[in-house]
Amino acid sequence: MQALTEYLNSEYGIRFNNNALLIEAFTHSSYVNEHRHLDLTDNERLEFLGDAVLEISVSDYLFHEYGHHPEGLLTRLRSEIVRETSLYHFSLDCGFDQYVRLGKGEEQNAGRKRPSLLADLFEAFLGSLYLDQDLKAVENFLSKVVFPKIKGGVFSHGMDFKTKLQEYLQQSGEVSISYELVDTFGPAHDRFFVVEVYAGGQILGQGKGRTKKQAEQMAAKSALDDLLNNKS
Amino acid sequence: MQALTEYLNSEYGIRFNNNALLIEAFTHSSYVNEHRHLDLTDNERLEFLGDAVLEISVSDYLFHEYGHHPEGLLTRLRSEIVRETSLYHFSLDCGFDQYVRLGKGEEQNAGRKRPSLLADLFEAFLGSLYLDQDLKAVENFLSKVVFPKIKGGVFSHGMDFKTKLQEYLQQSGEVSISYELVDTFGPAHDRFFVVEVYAGGQILGQGKGRTKKQAEQMAAKSALDDLLNNKS
Incomplete structure (x- = not known):
């Protein structure tokens, strides 16, 4: 020993x-x-x-x-x-x-x-x-x-993008994040949704998906990609 | 407040x-x-x-x-x-x-x-x-x-004290454990049973309960409490 x-x-x-x-x-x-x-x-x-x-x-x-x-x-x-x-x-x-x-x-x-x-x-x-x-x-x-x-973020994998974005932005204090549906297109059986994500009144990203939820996730992902790329 | x-x-x-x-x-x-x-x-x-x-x-x-x-x-x-x-x-x-x-x-x-x-x-x-x-x-x-x-034993329900006592005693070799009903009291609709537990002819504990089974469990618990406290 x-x-x-x-x-x-x-x-x-x-x-x-x-x-x-x-x-x-x-x-x-x-x-x-x-x-x-x-x-x-x-x-x-x-x-x-x-x-x-x-x-x-x-x-x-x-x-x-x-x-x-x-x-x-x-x-x-x-x-x-x-x-x-x-x-x-x-x-x-x-x-x-x-x-x-x-x-x-x-x-x-x-x-x-x-x-x-x-x-x-x-x-x-x-x-x-x-x-x-x-x-x-x-x-x-x-x-x-x-x-x-x-x-270092080792345990933040597997989290959805909206959560990750929230986590990222709130590191520097309380921030209000909002998702806005800005467009829908396609026929009812094949519809797409377009969502934009904002924080502090500023647009951070846009996403497209077959549901509003999916579009929000894609918007958050696009925002995160931008934020992380700009940082590095 | x-x-x-x-x-x-x-x-x-x-x-x-x-x-x-x-x-x-x-x-x-x-x-x-x-x-x-x-x-x-x-x-x-x-x-x-x-x-x-x-x-x-x-x-x-x-x-x-x-x-x-x-x-x-x-x-x-x-x-x-x-x-x-x-x-x-x-x-x-x-x-x-x-x-x-x-x-x-x-x-x-x-x-x-x-x-x-x-x-x-x-x-x-x-x-x-x-x-x-x-x-x-x-x-x-x-x-x-x-x-x-x-x-006070509030969380020890669901635990089988008889089994535990047996396990405890048999750590140091085979031993014969017996339970004896020594008293019952109260009217039929509100009866209590008193049981004593013995090992190797020696009394180890006594327990009271509304059924014989419950009284045996309590006797085993009391024996275990004594044995574990004496060891420490």
Whole structure:
């Protein structure tokens, strides 16, 4: 475990007061099962706690960072961030797979790279850090490995264009976005709608679609494309 | 809102530094929609935050209170505690339904007693308390309105204590457990049963219930509580 404590210290400036907690976090149940005589504890209870520690840390961050996002958007973002696939990647980014103690069977079954195992490990580590220190220490750690990704838009994929446009524009404060139907054409069975999107009275884009909703999405997409291209 | 601040102070010793946060927590979106000229904020973002605040507070409590419960049991308990029906009852217990600001339509539709609305209100209040003060203040409040219920076994229904006791005792080898009916009292339509549970000839606990089955469950629960407390 010395390698791990040195790594955490040099990489993240983290020093545990109680190393037993850190060891517990990096001990998978398969290891405990193969070493029953040692009376070890696996990391599952710490994972239970860490799950909630992650949830509050991320929620607090999102709440303050996106002061103008409505609740629905915050909830969607949060669930993207705390899902297994995301935690798995955080764990890999931190190199935690190199340090977890596994049983031989688990090792042979490629458990060391298994997403659910590494996601649980990430939560267990947060749980141990919270117990050993406090929420502040956890947030400090996350501000190095998770929050920059949120800010970089890693979890904003899969969002519809209207939501993304809103997210983008509201970074710099409250803004009123409106969509206006400016044209419809074609016969009833083959109709097209044209919508323009405005913010602060200024036109940002235009879109066409077979429904009003689709046209709005296309207008938002066109606005986003423009905004992002001009920025870069 | 003065009634609410006085009530929180006298009932729970809570004084907000920023009353605007408290007011926001008790403002339903239906009220905001009917008073657009006032530029109010509804409690949905606070609810988003409060959801996570509740989760960590309850998790921390369970983790420490049940130092020997496995993760699966903790997770099951937690989900019972934070589900909508439970939060609805906490909200009612606290009399929060008397203070929430609703729109007229919502009021006429009995919104003031709607479970989801009151559950969200409870979370929003926790979110506001956390923002105004800290997690400690939230835990202090929950130690008055939620934790005693957990300790009282309110959320342990649906759990099979007999199975759990058997699992617990058999960790250290095969053991024979028996349940004995030792008393019944009350008239036929209001009868109570008293059961004692034994293992290895030793009494481990006693339980009372309206059916023999229920009394057995309570006896097993009492035995488990004793065993788990003595271990820690």
